[in-house]
Structure formats: structure tokens, C-alpha cells
Amino acid sequence: FLETMIPLVERVPVAELLKTMIDRLDYRAILASRGERLWRNLDKLLEDARASGLVRVSAFFEYLTTLREAGVRQGEAPAEALGAVRLMTIHKAKGLEFDLVVLADASRQPVNRADPVYLLPELGLAVNPDQPEATPLRYAISRWYDGLQADAEENRVLYVACTRAREKLIISGHMAQNKGKWTANGWMKSVLEHLELTPDQVAGTMGKSELLQLDGTVAVGLQVAEPADLPVPPEEAGAAWPGSKASPIMGPLELKPFEGLDPDMAKDPERAWRATGGTGHPPAAVVGLLVHSAIRLWLFPGDPQLTPLLESEALSAGLVEPGQRARAVREAEKLLARMQAHDLFAEISAAEQRHHEIPYSRPHASWGSDSGRIDLLYRSGEGWRLIDFKTDELRDEDALKEAVVTYRPQMERYLAAAQQFLGEKPGAVLCFLDAMDEVHLVEIE
Incomplete structure (x- = not known):
């Protein structure tokens, strides 16, 4: 594959080079199991390559960097208005700071699906065959390593989100009760562990507000709302279908008798x-x-x-x-x-x-x-x-x-x-x- 691709580098347009690589790797089929979003990302990359008209790969990388920076600046474009609330993703907010930041839905859990194949520098290629009698050891360790990396990435994104606040940071989340025990998930679990609080301790302050001192310097306010017992509105019955005295155009369908098959x-x-x-x-x-x-x-x-x-x-x-x-x-x-x-x-x-x-x-x-x-x-x-x-x-x-x-x-x-x-x-x-x-x-x- 590389023997056929390397001679094309910086001799054909980057768009043609990318298209050839995608076709030979059958990359769209590889992405098929991950949903249409990755297909759209791939189409966007090809569209940017065609729009650039560039031949040098290094110049195309610089072009992509410029586009990404332009995308960040587009996020800064709305003028600051009194009382305005700006909704942004954490990645979009990277490099920006605000007086007040609200991190919503901190209890969100990322989708954790096992991949059929892992390729890690520590262990190399690890594959989980179809219907194995037991999970291969290399695959199990690779999946564990990948989980550690995913956790580290989640913590990095949480750090980026929290450090966007100059003066005040509000973290909003929820807890769930299972068999009489309260649990927290996602970033909310990490935040409570950092505050050295258990979900049961937090649930004990339900309906109250407390002020905690973090390292003796930073004040952390903790407020737990009481669970709302809202009634479920009854479903409204739909209007009855109007009757008709006209004779039906077609008669009722007849059920086919049982179809016997030879054993x-x-x-x-x-x-x-x-x-x-x-x-x-x-x-x-x-x-x-x-x-x-x-x-x-x-x-x-x-x-x-x-x-x-x-x-x-x-x-x-x-x-x-x-x-x-x-x-x-x-x-x-x-x-x-x-x-x-x-x-x-x-x-x-x-x-x-x-x-x-x-x-x-x-x-x-x-x-x-x-x-x-x-x-x-x-x-x-x-x-x-x-x-x-x-x-x-x-x-x-x-x-x-x-x-x-x-x-x-x-x-x-x-x-x-x-x-x-x-x-x-x-x-x-x-x-x-x-x-x-x-x-x-x-x-x-």
C-alpha cells in the first residue's frame, strides 16, 4: 500500500491523494459501524482538500490549522451583551475565559463500547475473534489500557472545562438511588471524590446549602435540591375517527392457511x-x-x-x-x-x-x-x-x-x-x- 501511495505524495492534489487512500483502504466500510457522523467528517475533510487545491501535504496541514483557528474565532464573534448566555462545547471554548462558567450535566456518562481490534504501542495489535471460548489475554489487557486512556482523556476535558472560569464555576449534575444507596456518575463522581465526599453524604444535605473550604483557600458551595415529585400528566385521548356509510372499496384480507414445510x-x-x-x-x-x-x-x-x-x-x-x-x-x-x-x-x-x-x-x-x-x-x-x-x-x-x-x-x-x-x-x-x-x-x- 505504502509503495503505491508514497510516489503520489506532492505530485497529485491532496484531494486526489486522500480519495485514493480512502478507496484502497475501503475506509468508509471501516467507519460504517460507527454511524454516519464519521462519514460526514470524512466528507468534510475531502471537501476542504478540494477547496484548497493544494498539492503539498505540509501546506494542506497549515491550511487545516488556519481553518480550525477560524472556527474558534467564529465562536468569539457574537458581541458581549448584558445578561447574555453563550452555549459552547468544551472543545469550542478551549483558549477562552469567562467570568462565570456553568458545566451542565456533569453526570453524563460517555458511551463505553469495546472495539473488536486495538492497536496500542505497549501491546501491538490485539483482536477479539467472533464467539471466542474465552477472551484473549492480550485483547483484555489492551481493552484495559484503552479504558485508562479514555479516563485520562475525560479528566483532561474536565480540566479544560473548569479552567475556563475566571471568577465562578458552577457544576450541575444529578445522583441516582439504587437499592437504598446513592451513586454518582461521570464527572460528578470525580468532583465528589476530589472534595472527599460520598454520594450518601451529599444526599444527607438534601434541601440545604453548605459552604466548604477546599485547601483552606477556595470556597466551594454545595446545594442539593430535593427530588421533585411531579405528577405525570394523563394522556389525552385522540379524537375518534369519523364513521362512514360508504361501502368499502376492498374486502378484508384473508389469512393464509398454515404453510407446511418438509422437515x-x-x-x-x-x-x-x-x-x-x-x-x-x-x-x-x-x-x-x-x-x-x-x-x-x-x-x-x-x-x-x-x-x-x-x-x-x-x-x-x-x-x-x-x-x-x-x-x-x-x-x-x-x-x-x-x-x-x-x-x-x-x-x-x-x-x-x-x-x-x-x-x-x-x-x-x-x-x-x-x-x-x-x-x-x-x-x-x-x-x-x-x-x-x-x-x-x-x-x-x-x-x-x-x-x-x-x-x-x-x-x-x-x-x-x-x-x-x-x-x-x-x-x-x-x-x-x-x-x-x-x-x-x-x-x-
């Missing part, structure tokens, strides 16, 4: 296993996910891309323990090898057309809309055939029959959807890859 299309199910995993048998849901991912890409044992795919899918599913992840991969490869050795594999591989993971959504008479995803639809010489793969472990014929009853309604919806967009009814097969350690095909009419 395969629903949101990701909550995992019933721990992400850290144990060393036990891998969850059946993860094994099924691995098998479906491989079939979708038509990858089977012997293909060099299969194992990396299964490893990646298992890791994404939350199996971070290497032993459990390896067992899940082996289990998936076993089911895929079983499918590869079946006659159905050769038939699908030789198909004229083959489509995987086909999503659909269609109107439904009962619940408004039916959505789902078909595992496989292929066309051979005998026509279209719809296959839905299941990895359930079925140990006997009774378990197989029960599974067929469970999945039949789902297959019937798939059949109806496929018939609607194909224009013909395909054959439908439930393919159980782990039924009594074999592949079992069940035709669905």
Missing part, C-alpha cells in the same frame, strides 16, 4: 450431540448427512475427493474430536460402498439424466403450500424414477415395515410434486442403505 427443508435441527464430541459412536444424524453429501456429488469409495469431503462435512457438523470424526467417515464410506456394489448404482450411473437435491414448493389443498427436497431423480430407458435414500439402521423386517409406513406420506408428496413438474408420474423407490446390513429397495405406488 428436510426446515431449519437446521438442534444437535443432540456435543460439539466437542466424545470418543463413542458417531451420531446417526451426522452419518446420514455425510452419505447424502457424497451422493449429491456422486462421490463413492475409490474417488480421491470422497474422504476430504466427508472429513469437511463431519467437522462442519460439530465432530471436532478426531477419533469420533474418523469413525463417522468410516461408517459413511461403508454405506456408500454398499450402495456402489448394488445394481441400482450402475443403473443410475448410466442414466440419461440425473438430478440431485431438487427443491420444490407447490400449493397444497390442506395446508396451503408443500415444500421439500427430492434426493434423486433420474431418467433411464424405462422413464423417470425418484429415489429417496435413508440411512436408518433397521435390524429386522418389522423395523423395515415400520420405516416404510413412516416415510410413505413423505414419498407420496414427492411423487405428486414430481408428477406436477414432469407431466408424468415417475416410479418411486425408498432406498434403505442399512437395512439388516444390506441395501433394500421398496417401491412406493
